[in-house]
Amino acid sequence: MNIELIIGILNIVLISTTPLVFAGIGELVTEKSGVLNLGLEGLMLVGAVTGFITLVLTGNHFYSLFFSIISGVILSGIFAFLVLNLMTNQIATGLALTIFGIGLSAMLGKKFSGTPIEGLNPYYFITISFLLVFLVSYFLFKTKSGLIVRAVGENHNSAYALGYNVIKTRYMTIIFGGIMSSIAGFYISICYAPMWQEGMTAGRGWIALALVVFATWKPWRLLVGAYIFGGVAIMQMNLQAIGVKLPGQFFNMMPYLATIIVLVFISSNKLRLKLSAPASLNIPFEKNQ
Amino acid sequence: MIRKILTILSFFTIISVSALHADQKKIGFIYIGPPGDHGWTYMHDQGRIYMENALGDAISTTYIENVPENADAVRAIRKLAASGHDLIFTTSFNYMDQTLEVAKEFPDVKFEHATGFKRMDNVSTYSARFYEGRTIIGHIAGKMTKTNTIGYIVSFPIPEVIRGINAFYLAAAKVNPDVKIKIIWNYSWYDPGKEADAANTLINQGADIIVQHTDSYAPCQAAEKAGVLAFGQASNQEAFCPNAHMTSIEDIWGPYYAAKAQAVVDGTWGSEDTWQGFKDGMVEMSPYNTKLLPLDLILEAKNMETAIENGTLHSFEGPIYNQAGELVVKEGEVADDGMLAGMMFYVQGIDGEVPQ
Numbered sequence: 001m002n003i004e005l006i007i008g009i010l011n012i013v014l015i016s017t018t019p020l021v022f023a024g025i026g027e028l029v030t031e032k033s034g035v036l037n038l039g040l041e042g043l044m045l046v047g048a049v050t051g052f053i054t055l056v057l058t059g060n061h062f063y064s065l066f067f068s069i070i071s072g073v074i075l076s077g078i079f080a081f082l083v084l085n086l087m088t089n090q091i092a093t094g095l096a097l098t099i100f101g102i103g104l105s106a107m108l109g110k111k112f113s114g115t116p117i118e119g120l121n122p123y124y125f126i127t128i129s130f131l132l133v134f135l136v137s138y139f140l141f142k143t144k145s146g147l148i149v150r151a152v153g154e155n156h157n158s159a160y161a162l163g164y165n166v167i168k169t170r171y172m173t174i175i176f177g178g179i180m181s182s183i184a185g186f187y188i189s190i191c192y193a194p195m196w197q198e199g200m201t202a203g204r205g206w207i208a209l210a211l212v213v214f215a216t217w218k219p220w221r222l223l224v225g226a227y228i229f230g231g232v233a234i235m236q237m238n239l240q241a242i243g244v245k246l247p248g249q250f251f252n253m254m255p256y257l258a259t260i261i262v263l264v265f266i267s268s269n270k271l272r273l274k275l276s277a278p279a280s281l282n283i284p285f286e287k288n289q
Numbered sequence: 290m291i292r293k294i295l296t297i298l299s300f301f302t303i304i305s306v307s308a309l310h311a312d313q314k315k316i317g318f319i320y321i322g323p324p325g326d327h328g329w330t331y332m333h334d335q336g337r338i339y340m341e342n343a344l345g346d347a348i349s350t351t352y353i354e355n356v357p358e359n360a361d362a363v364r365a366i367r368k369l370a371a372s373g374h375d376l377i378f379t380t381s382f383n384y385m386d387q388t389l390e391v392a393k394e395f396p397d398v399k400f401e402h403a404t405g406f407k408r409m410d411n412v413s414t415y416s417a418r419f420y421e422g423r424t425i426i427g428h429i430a431g432k433m434t435k436t437n438t439i440g441y442i443v444s445f446p447i448p449e450v451i452r453g454i455n456a457f458y459l460a461a462a463k464v465n466p467d468v469k470i471k472i473i474w475n476y477s478w479y480d481p482g483k484e485a486d487a488a489n490t491l492i493n494q495g496a497d498i499i500v501q502h503t504d505s506y507a508p509c510q511a512a513e514k515a516g517v518l519a520f521g522q523a524s525n526q527e528a529f530c531p532n533a534h535m536t537s538i539e540d541i542w543g544p545y546y547a548a549k550a551q552a553v554v555d556g557t558w559g560s561e562d563t564w565q566g567f568k569d570g571m572v573e574m575s576p577y578n579t580k581l582l583p584l585d586l587i588l589e590a591k592n593m594e595t596a597i598e599n600g601t602l603h604s605f606e607g608p609i610y611n612q613a614g615e616l617v618v619k620e621g622e623v624a625d626d627g628m629l630a631g632m633m634f635y636v637q638g639i640d641g642e643v644p645q
Binding site for chain 2: 005008009011012015016019106109110113114116119188192193194195197198199200201202204233234237238240241242243244245247249252
């Protein structure tokens with residue numbers, strides 16, 4: 001193997017893994033505050049289509065990114081209102097958000113699908129994704145605000161009793177997660193495969209969700225996990241192209257399988273489970289308890 | 290009061306609509322992807338639109354998109370059959386058993402299954418001889434490659450796909466015995482990101498021509514970005530990769546769909562197997578890219594099209610050996626349709642094994 005080939009492989013791994021890092025790190029922060037948002041796939045698709053349409057209409061990448069982010073803020077804002085104020089079931093609401101996002105993006109993008117666009121260099125976002133993991137890790141574990149987010153996620157009643165605004169904190173983390181997912185979508189339709197086609201995220205939102213569990217809610221592990229998932233996928237392609245026979249279906253299910261194994265591992269021990277998962281995850285918060 | 294008025298109004302609307310379309314035939318389609326994929330499903334949808342224009346008010350059409358090739362397909366097909374459709378096109382290979390299952394429940398509804406081989410009294414099968422187009426692009430690729438390495442991105446190991454790989458390789462190796470093809474199985478028809486990854490991986494490994502048997506135009510786009518050549522899939526994809534796109538194999542379903550719908554309207558529909566290629570216009574080549582291809586090569590390709598049409602050239606002319614070195618098609622003979630329909634082996638010269 002020569003050095004050029006290896007650099008080429010790394011290059012492809014970087015490009016294909018970045019959307020997982022964005023969506024995953026956003027969801028990690030949301031879950032750290034005790035909210036499970038299963039709507040990533042929908043958020044990504046709407047982010048992707050909004051970015052694409054804006055780019056077609058204005059030809060400006062900055063506007064395109066801006067409106068993509070706005071779509072994430074609006075959709076995740078709706079999700080936050082439903083689960084925080086109306087206290088709807090988080091799992092059902094998240095699934096509804098995904099289904100809604102798939103349909104909405106297909107409807108919005110119908111007229112624009114198949115318009116050639118000028119793609120954007122993925123390297124800006126690859127760099128930002130590494131920085132982001134560092135910042136999120138610093139924020140969660142080294143700042144007071146990060147401590148509040150974790151406190152709210154571990155025990156919202158105690159956090160509330162201490163005078164922290166649980167609802168406001170969760171609004172912020174949900175919207176942060178929404179923004180990250182929409183950036184992941186933007187990256188897919190503008191940088192990764194510059195096009196819009198229905199359902200083009202092809203399940204990456206679900207892989208990002210699996211990734212958060214795989215990483216046991218730790219930012220750096222999430223980065224490593226994302227590159228393991230991405231790296232394995234690209235390596236199997238390389239081996240195939242060299243002529244090694246591989247069970248391709250197996251590699252398609254690898255991320256989910258690995259996540260289940262991690263889940264089994266961390267839930268086999270109650271203490272380990274407590275140390276890993278935010279204790280208030282998926283539990284609705286009522287103020288007047 | 291208002292509700293009463295609305296009820297009466299809606300009652301009249303239903304009557305008027307059904308009176309207007311009393312003898313209109315309803316025709317349904319099951320799509321594996323979105324009509325906007327600019328590939329496989331897009332071309333079926335173009336066929337549907339052609340049919341609507343050709344038959345006008347005699348028919349009305351419905352389609353269900355993004356139907357997975359599993360038990361969900363049964364529900365989708367049954368939904369169409371139960372809602373009064375007279376003719377249903379199921380447009381992907383792995384809808385085969387699901388189509389038969391529903392066809393048994395609805396003997397009065399006619400079914401047309403694309404690329405399959407199982408038929409019943411009310412189930413026809415139809416397919417296009419895409420491999421004829423693969424012979425043309427194989428010839429072009431064999432002549433145009435400088436690295437003698439061609440990257441080939443494929444979806445699932447089914448006969449149609451493997452037949453395409455073989456036809457492509459036989460034609461390429463005929464004009465360039467040193468040519469090697471590198472194959473990546475994606476196990477999905479449609480995932481633009483993954484298709485782009487596969488294309489980039491192949492280019493990184495030295496391929497200077499990208500061929501695909503998946504449904505999005507991401508591979509062609511990736512080729513454009515990397516400055517190598519590519520062939521489009523199912524529809525003309527030149528707009529997305531003008532400096533890489535040499536030609537595409539286009540699937541032309543419209544005339545067939547219109548003929549079958551007409552047969553249902555006339556009451557002459559019967560179960561049959563249709564497999565057409567260049568000759569009947571079910572497969573066409575997109576305009577050859579004159580910026581990328583030398584004129585004499587374009588001429589050669591066009592002559593090959595004509596030769597295939599009038600039968601003087603066949604994609605699978607003997608002698609053809611399989612990977613084990615056994616003679617599968619004798620010299621002077623061509624592979625028969627039975628062998629082509631069930632082709633699950635690579636011909637000699639292709640590296641790797643067919644996945645099981």
